[in-house]
Amino acid sequence: VRQGSPTIEVTAKQIADGIRLWLMLQKETQKWDEDPAFVDALNSVLAGPAEILATKVVSLTKTYSTPxxxxxxxxxxxxxxxxxxxxxxxxxxxxxxxxxxxxxxxxxxxxxxxxxxxxxxxxxxxxxxxxxxxxxxxxxxxxxxxxxxxxxxxxxxxxxxxxxxxxxxxxxxxxxxxxxxxxxxxxxxxxxxxxxxxxxxxxxxxxxxxxxxxxxxxxxxxxxxxxxxx
Incomplete structure (x- = not known):
């Protein structure tokens, strides 16, 4: 933290929730089914607060032709x-x-x-x-x-x-x-x-x-x- 700047406190809960979001991001593009650690990762995410579990990914696709x-x-x-x-x-x-x-x-x-x-x-x-x-x-x-x-x-x-x-x-x-x-x-x-x-x-x-x-x-x-x- 720079001198004179406000102190930003990061709680253990914020760190844990950040890791849960990171795990969700990794699972979005990776196949984990054959790795036993997948169960631990899933359990960690499910143990998170409601706002984390409510996170969703929405994707829109548009197809068109161009020269x-x-x-x-x-x-x-x-x-x-x-x-x-x-x-x-x-x-x-x-x-x-x-x-x-x-x-x-x-x-x-x-x-x-x-x-x-x-x-x-x-x-x-x-x-x-x-x-x-x-x-x-x-x-x-x-x-x-x-x-x-x-x-x-x-x-x-x-x-x-x-x-x-x-x-x-x-x-x-x-x-x-x-x-x-x-x-x-x-x-x-x-x-x-x-x-x-x-x-x-x-x-x-x-x-x-x-x-x-x-x-x-x-x-x-x-x-x-x-x-x-x-």
């Missing part, structure tokens, strides 16, 4: 960004990455890395990441299967990012990632493509959603059309 160019980044409890990089080889023969910005062209045969940077406010159960792709892209790994649980360096300031564990489902126009548990804070999911066609291509934005509590979701900003040449 790709008008899609803005949005989210509730999540945020997501998509970044593209082209694999390049330096004069020393070492492989590096060059970030691709809107308006830059890539060529047929280039190897492209798509990186999905995700932030989650809480640990969440049953999360789906949908990553549509432009028709010019073909996944390097076209087989569906297990994905994740590794550390890898990012190009920004040499920091490391965590890739969560899940299942990668490769479809004709998109890749879907399914996670039983998605961790809190910042994570990165990535996949590699080859450019196979010439032209101008667009695709819907990437989205992430908690299937356990669908009002926790996010979509990326529309990044513009992809231009490729020979």
């Amino acid at each position: 790709f160019s008008k899609v803005k980044a949005a989210g509730n409890g999540f945020s997501i960004e998509r970044h593209f990089y082209k694999e390049v080889r330096g004069e020393d023969g070492k492989t590096g990455r060059l970030e691709i910005f809107p308006g830059m062209k890539v060529s047929v045969g280039d190897k492209i890395i798509a990186e999905y940077r995700i932030w989650s406010q809480e640990n969440r159960s049953f999360v789906k990441l949908t990553a549509p792709r432009e028709a010019a892209f073909r996944p390097v790994n076209q087989l569906s299967g297990a994905y994740g649980w590794w550390l890898r360096p990012l190009t920004v300031n040499g920091i490391w990012s965590v890739t969560p564990q899940g299942y990668r489902d490769v479809k004709t126009d998109r890749t879907e990632y399914w996670f039983d548990v998605y961790p809190e804070d910042k994570t990165t999911v990535s996949e590699d493509f080859y450019v196979t066609q010439e032209g101008i291509f667009t695709a819907p934005v990437v989205t992430i959603e908690s299937l356990y509590a669908p009002h926790y979701r996010a979509n990326a900003l529309y990044g513009g059309a992809l231009r490729t040449n020979w």
Whole structure:
């Protein structure tokens, strides 16, 4: 408490009620049925005062269509960004990455890395990441299967990012990632493509959603059309 500021007293009851609300928030997006501690958590909440037990969550959903160019980044409890990089080889023969910005062209045969940077406010159960792709892209790994649980360096300031564990489902126009548990804070999911066609291509934005509590979701900003040449 700063000198001269009023003293704020927090009682044990206020702390306990705050923990009860936190437990309710965790249960809203997490599956606890197989954990014996779930019984203790439930008992703690039920022992709370009437005003805590009266707490309810109300979610409203609106569905509408809009042109790709008008899609803005949005989210509730999540945020997501998509970044593209082209694999390049330096004069020393070492492989590096060059970030691709809107308006830059890539060529047929280039190897492209798509990186999905995700932030989650809480640990969440049953999360789906949908990553549509432009028709010019073909996944390097076209087989569906297990994905994740590794550390890898990012190009920004040499920091490391965590890739969560899940299942990668490769479809004709998109890749879907399914996670039983998605961790809190910042994570990165990535996949590699080859450019196979010439032209101008667009695709819907990437989205992430908690299937356990669908009002926790996010979509990326529309990044513009992809231009490729020979």
